[in-house]
Amino acid sequence: MTNEKRDLPSSFKRMLDDRVKEGFDTSDYEVLDWTQVLHSGWEGDSVAVLIRLPDGGKAIVFADASGVAQIDLEERIVVYEAAIASTRAFLKKWKEA
Numbered sequence: 001m002t003n004e005k006r007d008l009p010s011s012f013k014r015m016l017d018d019r020v021k022e023g024f025d026t027s028d029y030e031v032l033d034w035t036q037v038l039h040s041g042w043e044g045d046s047v048a049v050l051i052r053l054p055d056g057g058k059a060i061v062f063a064d065a066s067g068v069a070q071i072d073l074e075e076r077i078v079v080y081e082a083a084i085a086s087t088r089a090f091l092k093k094w095k096e097a
Contacts, residue, residue: 008034008063012047016063020051023061028054037062037076040083048073 008016008031020029030052037046047063048071060073 006034008047008049012049012063016049016051016061019061019063024053024059026054032058034063037071037073038080040079046071 012034013031016031017027021027032050032052034047034049037048039045049061049063050058051061052058062071
């Protein structure tokens with residue numbers, strides 16, 4: 001994955017429009033970037049969107065209103081890295097068995 005400009009899927013864009021209007025009382029914003037936020041064991045994976053507001057401020061908005069607006073993205077990275085390490089160790093044991 002690179003940091004090149006990617007379009008937010010239209011289904012999330014419609015939800016994002018609602019979240020921004022609801023949370024910031026504006027329909028004027030720019031999508032700067034977005035990323036998937038995965039949750040082990042959940043069916044509610046999310047999409048975090050970085051937006052620029054008309055006043056120049058920025059915000060992270062969860063487009064799907066999944067109820068995880070206060071999630072710590074740094075902590076999600078720690079969880080992802082632990083899952084990757086565990087999976088690598090598991091596959092190593094499988095190959096060596």
